[in-house]
Amino acid sequence: MEPVNIIGVGMTKFGILDDSILELAKNAVFEAMEDSSTIGAQFDHLFVGTQNPDEFVSRGHLSTVLVDVLGLVPAGATRVETGPSSGSSAFEAAFTVVAAGMADLVLVIGVEKMSEVDRGTASRILAKMMSFENESRYGATPTALAAMIARRYMHDYGLTRDELSLVPVKAHRNGAKNPLAHFQKEITIEQVNTARTVADPLTLYDCCPTSDGASAVVVASDRAVKEHGLADRAIRVLGIGHGTDYLAVQHRLSLTSMNATVVAAEKAFKMARVGPQDIDVCEVHDAFSILELVNMEDIGLVNRGEAIKAVREGLTEVSGSMPVNTTGGIKARGHPTGATGVAQIRDIVMQLRSEAPKGLQVDVPNIGLTHNIGGFGNNIVVGIFQRR
């Protein structure tokens, strides 16, 4: 396998935005191109991670459209879709083509524009992630499944409502300092506890928003890094892993662990030849507050049932020994589904380059990790990155 690097990143603000899906993608890409001193004509391939532009914005064939709009013709162009982990899977495809020695410079875009449809339509589109036969047709929603996990976690490990609220409170505290976050205001434990219940015990503040946004990264072989004179700035991709689980939550072995995370993390750690103890900063998929705890345990950052202790003791804060979701995570940064995985990678690259926003920079991190869930825990990608 050829070594793989990231030499440029770009990202739009996440939120409810006026820009079209093509404008969002362009804005993220042009920033990544400027960041890496690259132009469209130099790229060998484009990978676009997007969940469902056909139904969210009535736009199809996004890789084919974007390769033209961005000036990459005649480079190969491929859309990759794994639900809300589409961005990470697009990155995985780019990693693979460079690792195989088939390309030197590859562009990855994650993009989603979710606000053009009404809330009911958005829910219907997102419900396709779940098992129709076992879940949707009984009225289950992603939040309802997350609530079941929270209940079980509370039962097994004694988690309290106040403790769980610490997770979104931290997310919002970080998001308030992130100029690209969807939500940029702090919240209190009491606000979380007393907000409208979405699915008991989860309230509005336990749930991520649906957002618009795009992110882009430029993936390069060592030869391309040298050619562009970016050896000092390049971030090494140490490992990547992809795992799946049974579609229906009821078919899985556990409610309080996602085996797809365990598998993806094991693969990524094996390829990277590092372990959970080596991770200095990470972005994990906190679409619901309870998932941040479950993810930390599945990745191996803490032992089973001990994630909340780490949160309570402040270890997951920016200044802690195990900073998690320093950008606000999916909860506060927002969740334009296809864009999220690429945004996580962009944010970890910024951390490793010590270019995170003021107040969010971890003290000279060496190795970072991203963790992105597609579907309700059934299609998961983990990436590991290192300052070179």
Added chain:
Amino acid sequence: MEPVNIIGVGMTKFGILDDSILELAKNAVFEAMEDSSTIGAQFDHLFVGTQNPDEFVSRGHLSTVLVDVLGLVPAGATRVETGPSSGSSAFEAAFTVVAAGMADLVLVIGVEKMSEVDRGTASRILAKMMSFENESRYGATPTALAAMIARRYMHDYGLTRDELSLVPVKAHRNGAKNPLAHFQKEITIEQVNTARTVADPLTLYDCCPTSDGASAVVVASDRAVKEHGLADRAIRVLGIGHGTDYLAVQHRLSLTSMNATVVAAEKAFKMARVGPQDIDVCEVHDAFSILELVNMEDIGLVNRGEAIKAVREGLTEVSGSMPVNTTGGIKARGHPTGATGVAQIRDIVMQLRSEAPKGLQVDVPNIGLTHNIGGFGNNIVVGIFQRR
């Protein structure tokens, strides 16, 4: 790069079918697993090529659903979409992950179920392949664009209507012998000429149908080939290439050449270290009769303007020196869009294994080629395969 092989293939009948999209995929996969003596638990990754199940059958996240249904959990699972070349792009992704040494055994599925929606909805979905700004909003359809190409080709090279009709007549002659083809009846030149005009000069018989169907191939590293004891049967993937062109036909340099084909074929030939003269049998994307001629020239099988001479002289027949679309091609085999690229590969594998249907087997071919168009000539994948 690690060497890449195909050790198993499967395919459903193409046509208007009762089976659901999941049943179609399962039937193709189980045949490919039986063909390769593999079971779900052995696979490292699943790639699903499908154009638009969200809108054709209201099913999303097909890779996540199928990895469960087929017993591949916890293998990675990724959907790949490049319009009607989605199947080839899924195969390209599988090739890449094995070439990178990241996987030993990978399953590729191409599937589409197009007959559940009415004709108007299908046309609306398929129109997304074209430029809205430059084409669709003026009422252009894929057939109208193909008709422009035919007109220009007639003007430049003196092609006559009777000559063009030889292409679908040959397609149907082959399709009549292919038990999996959508259309299994021969047609005459007069039938083509006098059929209903769809876009002058193209008639109904110049156009492929929309179909339901699935195909699957099992991609393997040399290590997996050895492990499964299939060295005698394995087909080597010599090369793969992917090229794009401007979305709108009017933005391209030529009407009678698709530069994306030229680029994809050059890349594939370069990787394979063979040339057009080495191709013994091929499947090219004849969604419209005129495209078979253009494709042959763009791939380099014949000189510019000379494709029709090859057809007239019978060179492209099964018994000719340059057999093209021996299975009936997209015209007669049918075109469940996401399935087509994988079906082309399956059919070339069958040729190289000398297992083509009676009357369609080329005399001991050594090297075969597949050519699959996504969109109207803007996202194209070429593959080259060899008997080991």
